[in-house]
Amino acid sequence: xxxxxxxxxxxxxxxxxxxxxxxxxxxxxxxxxxxxxxxxxxxxxxxxxxxxxxxxxxxxxxxxxxxxxxxxxxxxxxxxxxxxxxxxxxxxxxxxxxxxxxxxxxxxxxxxxxxxxxxxxxxxxxxxxxxxxxxxxxxxxxxxxxxxxxxxxxxxxxxxxxxxxxxxxxxxxxxxxxxxxxxxxxxxxxxxxxxxxxxxxxxxxxxxxxxxxxxxxxxxxxxxxxxxxxxxxxxxxxxxxxxxxxxxxxxxxxxxxxxxxxxxxxxxxxxxxxxxxxxxxxxxxxxxxxxxxxxxxxxxxxxxxxxxxxxxxxxxxxxxxxxxxxxxxxxxxxxxxxxxxxxxxxxxxxxxxxxxxxxxxxxxxxxxxxxxxxxxxxxxx
Amino acid sequence: xxxxxxxxxxxxxxxxxxxxxxxxxxxxxxxxxxxxxxxxxxxxxxxxxxxxxxxxxxxxxxxxxxxxxxxxxxxxxxxxxxxxxxxxxxxxxxxxxxxxxxxxxxxxxxxxxxxxxxxxxxxxxxxxxxxxxxxxxxxxxxxxxxxxxxxxxxxxxxxxxxxxxxxxxxxxxxxxxxxxxxxxxxxxxxxxxxxxxxxxxxxxxxxxxxxxxxxxxxxxxxxxxxxxxxxxxxxxxxxxxxxxxxxxxxxxxxxxxxxxxxxxxxxxxxxxxxxxxxxxxxxxxxxxxxxxxxxxxxxxxxxxxxxxxxxxxxxxxxxxxxxxxxxxxxxxxxxxxxxxxxxxxxxxxxxxxxxxxxxxxxxxxxxxxxxxxxxxxxxxx
Numbered sequence: 001x002x003x004x005x006x007x008x009x010x011x012x013x014x015x016x017x018x019x020x021x022x023x024x025x026x027x028x029x030x031x032x033x034x035x036x037x038x039x040x041x042x043x044x045x046x047x048x049x050x051x052x053x054x055x056x057x058x059x060x061x062x063x064x065x066x067x068x069x070x071x072x073x074x075x076x077x078x079x080x081x082x083x084x085x086x087x088x089x090x091x092x093x094x095x096x097x098x099x100x101x102x103x104x105x106x107x108x109x110x111x112x113x114x115x116x117x118x119x120x121x122x123x124x125x126x127x128x129x130x131x132x133x134x135x136x137x138x139x140x141x142x143x144x145x146x147x148x149x150x151x152x153x154x155x156x157x158x159x160x161x162x163x164x165x166x167x168x169x170x171x172x173x174x175x176x177x178x179x180x181x182x183x184x185x186x187x188x189x190x191x192x193x194x195x196x197x198x199x200x201x202x203x204x205x206x207x208x209x210x211x212x213x214x215x216x217x218x219x220x221x222x223x224x225x226x227x228x229x230x231x232x233x234x235x236x237x238x239x240x241x242x243x244x245x246x247x248x249x250x251x252x253x254x255x256x257x258x259x260x261x262x263x264x265x266x267x268x269x270x271x272x273x274x275x276x277x278x279x280x281x282x283x284x285x286x287x288x289x290x291x292x293x294x295x296x297x298x299x300x301x302x303x304x305x306x307x308x309x310x311x312x313x314x315x316x317x318x319x320x321x322x323x324x325x326x327x328x329x330x331x332x333x334x335x336x337x338x339x340x341x342x343x344x345x346x347x348x349x350x351x352x353x354x355x356x357x358x359x360x361x362x363x364x365x366x367x368x369x370x371x372x373x374x375x376x377x378x379x380x381x
Numbered sequence: 382x383x384x385x386x387x388x389x390x391x392x393x394x395x396x397x398x399x400x401x402x403x404x405x406x407x408x409x410x411x412x413x414x415x416x417x418x419x420x421x422x423x424x425x426x427x428x429x430x431x432x433x434x435x436x437x438x439x440x441x442x443x444x445x446x447x448x449x450x451x452x453x454x455x456x457x458x459x460x461x462x463x464x465x466x467x468x469x470x471x472x473x474x475x476x477x478x479x480x481x482x483x484x485x486x487x488x489x490x491x492x493x494x495x496x497x498x499x500x501x502x503x504x505x506x507x508x509x510x511x512x513x514x515x516x517x518x519x520x521x522x523x524x525x526x527x528x529x530x531x532x533x534x535x536x537x538x539x540x541x542x543x544x545x546x547x548x549x550x551x552x553x554x555x556x557x558x559x560x561x562x563x564x565x566x567x568x569x570x571x572x573x574x575x576x577x578x579x580x581x582x583x584x585x586x587x588x589x590x591x592x593x594x595x596x597x598x599x600x601x602x603x604x605x606x607x608x609x610x611x612x613x614x615x616x617x618x619x620x621x622x623x624x625x626x627x628x629x630x631x632x633x634x635x636x637x638x639x640x641x642x643x644x645x646x647x648x649x650x651x652x653x654x655x656x657x658x659x660x661x662x663x664x665x666x667x668x669x670x671x672x673x674x675x676x677x678x679x680x681x682x683x684x685x686x687x688x689x690x691x692x693x694x695x696x697x698x699x700x701x702x703x704x705x706x707x708x709x710x711x712x713x714x715x716x717x718x719x720x721x722x723x724x725x726x727x728x729x730x731x732x733x734x735x736x737x738x739x740x741x742x743x744x745x746x747x748x749x750x751x752x753x754x755x756x757x758x759x760x761x762x
Binding site: 002004006009010011012013015018022025026027029030031033034035036037038039068069070071072074075081096097098101102104105153181190194197202203204205218219220221222223224231232233234235236237238301304307308311313314315 | 383385387390391392393396399403406407410411412414415416417418419420422448449450451452453455456460477479480482485486576578581583584585586599600601602603604605612613614615616617618619637682685686688689694695696697753
């Protein structure tokens with residue numbers, strides 16, 4: 001058996017979710033666009049999922065656009081809302097690569113992007129946001145919760161600023177969706193990205209919430225599925241699985257969060273007793289399942305490898321990008337020196353974690369940290 | 382039990398395909414971008430699928446880009462290869478909406494598209510193709526086989542024309558992939574779209590073959606997965622299922638095609654004995670599983686509905702677009718009058734079809750056609 005502490009990277013599919021999906025692979029397999037009865041089963045299943053998910057967000061059914069995942073949703077929100085007339089996006093310097101790389105790509109095509117700074121805990125500055133708005137601003141894209149350090153941004157305060165200035169507000173909620181409450185109406189959100197495989201649903205399916213009245217230019221055109229905003233034969237089993245995962249998340253959120261918070265706080269307290277250890281991200285307004293720590297003199301990659309030897313799976317910085325050795329852009333943005341930002345350990349807890357996992361980690365980690373520090377000639381006690 | 386004659390719209394997932402996918406939902410669920418051992422299982426599974434599929438196409442492993450499906454692949458090929466300098470695409474008037482709608486969208490953004498005419502059997506004219514090439518032409522996009530009338534275009538003759546003129550050649554092979562042999566090297570193909578759910582694989586996964594050396598601008602940017610061409614956490618179970626489906630298609634193609642050809646030809650002969658019936662598309666160079674017929678005085682929609690009552694599932698024109706009542710653009714292009722192009726029945730055979738299905742159809746269809754003709758005051762015998 002292993003201890004899995006990388007639930008922000010991905011999660012296993014819940015057994016009830018898989019069970020809900022299975023009929024749509026082999027028996028109710030019809031193309032939802034067809035006219036005959038077996039296809040109506042697929043169409044109904046999609047409607048049912050869309051319904052559940054829209055209720056969960058306090059949205060309407062026709063405001064949910066299914067996509068292939070969070071990355072596509074972010075791309076659709078950004079690429080779909082910018083234009084020659086409105087050619088400016090405001091975002092933060094700690095967004096997920098799905099937003100940041102897309103912004104870089106848009107800059108290459110002649111669009112303009114403002115990257116807001118964040119403070120030492122990862123929070124954006126609402127004054128800087130307001131001061132960055134110009135007549136050309138199409139969109140503000142600020143993540144709900146950061147995938148590396150768990151910071152929950154003040155999105156309920158960003159929405160009204162955008163609304164007042166007639167600017168669209170997009171939030172990448174991939175890490176928060178299904179984990180902390182979201183009400184798109186109350187929060188004045190125009191566009192919201194979410195992903196299924198972070199909440200015990202299948203990979204390859206996500207959504208973009210698109211508030212009624214918001215006009216987006218599609219990035220994938222064709223048969224006109226998903227209200228004309230996202231073409232392509234619908235991934236019916238994926239959509240069904242996503243719907244079931246949301247149903248379970250909705251039911252379990254409160255109870256689950258209590259458990260996660262308690263495990264998280266216990267671990268953070270434990271880590272902070274190890275000398276020369278730094279917690280990245282805030283203690284308040286932090287995702288209930290996120291821990292991100294640096295141990296002075298310890299390389300993150302080495303730490304992850306030695307934990308792997310003990311069948312403890314964790315991540316250094318973000319696992320949502322390809323294997324690269326660049327220092328984390330998030331840790332740089334909150335003020336860490338490059339050498340320190342290589343040394344972070346991210347633990348993201350999930351529903352499989354038990355106190356047994358925590359005990360194993362508490363037993364194993366100090367030994368590994370001690371070992372790696374001994375091997376590092378530059379580390380001074 | 383029912384008789385399913387709409388395999389060009391979608392197919393059920395093969396039980397061996399589903400079996401191959403299952404472990405990747407719940408046990409080998411790791412994010413392939415992570416570093417620890419459980420994630421390496423996902424990474425290996427993707428490699429393995431990529432390997433199988435590349436061999437099937439006579440391509441290299443790093444030329445296969447997994448996408449969310451055929452529609453996304455078409456969009457990536459078209460949107461990814463056009464630029465301000467090379468702002469012209471040549472395509473045909475009978476492409477799938479994934480290509481045609483994307484061309485229309487690109488025209489709105491100031492790009493130029495030539496739509497080649499087709500003859501009465503749906504074949505493009507290679508002379509017209511050559512004469513349409515300009516210095517600004519970026520891409521020729523001609524489908525391998527038509528989804529409505531089964532016409533197999535002369536793509537092995539298009540490739541060399543494009544190569545000679547230094548133009549990229551894309552083919553939408555969604556309907557032919559896994560059904561008739563494809564060799565991307567021999568056929569001089571630069572870009573090829575394929576989809577999993579048309580060959581007994583899962584929905585939500587497809588591929589774009591991108592010949593080594595071809596530079597594409599991604600339409601979905603982010604973490605840099607799929608060699609930087611298509612970002613987003615990989616749909617691991619989908620990719621595994623697609624690989625297995627290709628493995629089975631490769632193994633069964635010859636035998637399966639013999640069966641399909643025989644059933645298809647039997648049905649076509651049968652239909653042609655019904656008075657005032659027209660076969661759309663050619664008899665030679667036609668997909669082995671495609672039948673498309675018009676019965677004078679019969680509405681396609683009504684026919685499909687009455688067949689549905691008998692648990693026979695078929696389609697009128699294409700089922701790959703949302704439910705609309707426009708006449709088929711393909712039937713219009715091969716010269717049918719709008720009133721006739723409403724009346725077509727498409728049957729696409731698959732591995733579930735038996736002679737029993739055929740017998741049932743032969744018994745049922747003439748009665749329905751006769752009934753609908755009797756109800757039609759405009760129909761004259």
